[in-house]
Amino acid sequence: MSQMQNVEKQLREMILGLEVGPGERLTERWIESRFGASxxxxxxxxxxxxxxxxxxxxxxxxxxxxxxxxxxxQIAVYREAVEVAALRLTCALEDRSAVDIIEAMLDSCDAGTPREEWHRVGMDFHIELARASGNEFLFRAVRDAMTRLSRARWLEVRDEAALGRAWAEHHAILEAVRAGDAAEAARRLSAHIVGSRDRLVTSLHNDRRGLRARGFAVVAA
Amino acid sequence: MSQMQNVEKQLREMILGLEVGPGERLTERWIESRFGASxxxxxxxxxxxxxxxxxxxxxxxxxxxxxxxxxxxQIAVYREAVEVAALRLTCALEDRSAVDIIEAMLDSCDAGTPREEWHRVGMDFHIELARASGNEFLFRAVRDAMTRLSRARWLEVRDEAALGRAWAEHHAILEAVRAGDAAEAARRLSAHIVGSRDRLVTSLHNDRRGLRARGFAVVAA
DNA sequence: GATACCATTTTGGGATACCAAGCCGGTATC
DNA sequence: GATACCGGCTTGGTATCCCAAAATGGTATC
Structure with missing residues (x-):
């Protein structure tokens, strides 16, 4: 792999993995020496x-x-628009076998699965669901939105129950898609996204002090 | 303005203005000498x-x-999702005065207006309507979609009647927004986008030979 | 005449040197 | 002691140089 893609990938992972905190200053010279690139x-x-x-x-x-x-x-509103549109397209497909693959992905997480994996799969659920629509632009929009949300979702303090609820909602959405019931699937997805947003924003808002203590910049709504 | 933004802006205008044709090879060295930048x-x-x-x-x-x-x-489907979402937000605002500004923009075009201006205003209608929603992501999505559509819309062979019909649809959409009737506004906007897409694709498809003759790469659906 | 092969040129990727602007610290003056 | 000013240092922006790989074109061979 070329050096260029390498730096991009590694730096992205450092940022998403919070190895460099939100709000931290970056200098080109530091990155340069950090990754041995020019x-x-x-x-x-x-x-x-x-x-x-x-x-x-x-x-x-x-x-x-x-x-x-x-x-x-704002991203939640955006997500809702593009994810619901993608979901409707998927429901209209004859071949909805992608649903089975996505469901298997969900089921691959159990009590022993590390938290990072739950985190990744939780985002991939939405990304893969959008990809299944076959619309490249809706897919990219969802992927980019999830990337932007990634760090915030990682910082969210989530209990076991909340995670279980999210998974149940994911399954319920897939069930409606499999049945081809676009209206019901859209309703469930919308509710899921709105609920996620509320939990996320309140969690971060409540924990704002803790996040600031870790040196993370959090700008208020 | 810095050289960097300058090159980007000028090159974008060359591409959007079809001064360099779709499918044409670009070399960094040519751009370098063309704009006197490094x-x-x-x-x-x-x-x-x-x-x-x-x-x-x-x-x-x-x-x-x-x-x-x-x-x-695919972009038409994407546009429909994000534009309709933005429109619904706008309809829910108390202050919908942006509608008047957009309407004035439409009315600034008359028989004596050059074609480029009609083209620009036709895109700005959609962009500004999205901006009025206040959601940055929906706005950017619409703007980017319109940028991607720009060259194709310019190549479209449009008669006077088609342009008039588009303007009438624009006005009808604004009317519904002003009345706060989100459902009707959404219906009209969807119909407008779908109609635009059909006219655009058939026009380019029919004119494919002519476009190829001008050295423009057009890849089929 | 076609084709395979080799030299040359071109091209993008990477590295480095240089510059101007902004930041920081120190010092001198009041 | 505070403040204004000055000089050096850091930083991103730009230009240029080098290199490897790919395209190109010409030639020799069959």
């Missing part, structure tokens, strides 16, 4: 990550994008 | 334009993105 691939990576919303300009200079509660709420 | 800003511009879908990689190397009929159809 500034050309570093700049390419930063430009790409900027379009993904993971880094942003800070006057002259770069910052890891802060967690923005207002943005999270 | 390769660093040229690369930054290409990376940005790639995410906008205006240029794409061609193995090693760059090409101006071809007109892709399948993509145009």
């Amino acid at each position: 500034r050309t691939p570093v700049r390419a990576a930063l430009l790409r990550l900027e379009t993904e919303g993971l880094v942003c300009r800070d006057g002259r200079g770069w910052t890891v994008s802060p967690i923005n509660l207002a943005e999270l709420e | 390769r660093t800003p040229v690369r930054a511009a290409l990376l940005r334009l790639e995410t906008e879908g205006l240029v794409c990689r061609d193995g090693r190397g760059w090409t101006v993105s071809p007109i892709n009929l399948a993509e145009l159809e």
Whole structure:
């Protein structure tokens, strides 16, 4: 793999994995030495990550994008629009076998599964559901939205019960899709997204002090 | 303005203005000499334009993105989802004064207005309508979709009547928004988008030979 | 005449040198 | 002691150089 894609990938993982905190300043020289690459691939990576919303300009200079509660709420509205549209398309397909694969993915998580895996699968559920629609733009929109939400969802304090509820909602959505009931599937998905948003925003809002203590920038709604 | 933004802006205008044809190969060195910039800003511009879908990689190397009929159809579905969502938000606002500004924009076009202006205003109608929703992500989605559609819409052979019909539909949509009738506004907007798509795709499909003759790459649906 | 092969050129990817602007610290003056 | 000013240092922006790989074109061979 070329150095350019490598820097981009590694830096993205560092940001998503919170190894560099939201709001932290980034210098091209630091990234350069950190990954042993020169500034050309570093700049390419930063430009790409900027379009993904993971880094942003800070006057002259770069910052890891802060967690923005207002943005999270706007993304939820956006997600709802594109995910529901994708879901309706999927329900209209003759071949809905992708649903089985997605369901298997959900079922691969059990009590012994590490938290990161639950986190990843929880996002992939939505991403793969969108991919199944066959519409590249809806798919990308959902994938990008989930990327933007990723860090916030990771920081969310979730109890076992909340996780179980989310999984039950995921299964219920798939069930409606399998039955080809687009209206019901859309209703369930919308409710799931709105519920997720509320839990996420209140969790982060309540824990704001703790997050700030960890050096994470959280800008209020 | 910095050289970097300059190259990006100028190159984007060349592409959108069809001064470089869809499917044409681009070399970094040509862009460099064309705009009197060095390769660093040229690369930054290409990376940005790639995410906008205006240029794409061609193995090693760059090409101006071809007109892709399948993509145009997918974008129409995507547009419908995000534009309708934005419209519903706008209808729910107390302050819908943006509608008046948008209407004035439409009315600024008359018989003496050059075609480029009709073209621009026709896109801005949708973009500004999305912006009025206040949701940054829906707005960006619409703007990006319109950018991707821009060249195809420019190549579309449109008669006076079709343009008049589009304007009438625009006005009808605004009327419903002003009345706060979200359901009716959504219906009209959906119909408008679907109609636009059909006219666009059939027009380009019929004119495919002519476009190829002008050296424009058009990949079929 | 077609084709396979080799030299040359072109091209994008990467590295590095240079510059101007902004930030920070120190110092001198009041 | 506070503040204004100055100089060095850091940083992103730009230009340029180098390299490997791929395209190109010409030639020799069959």
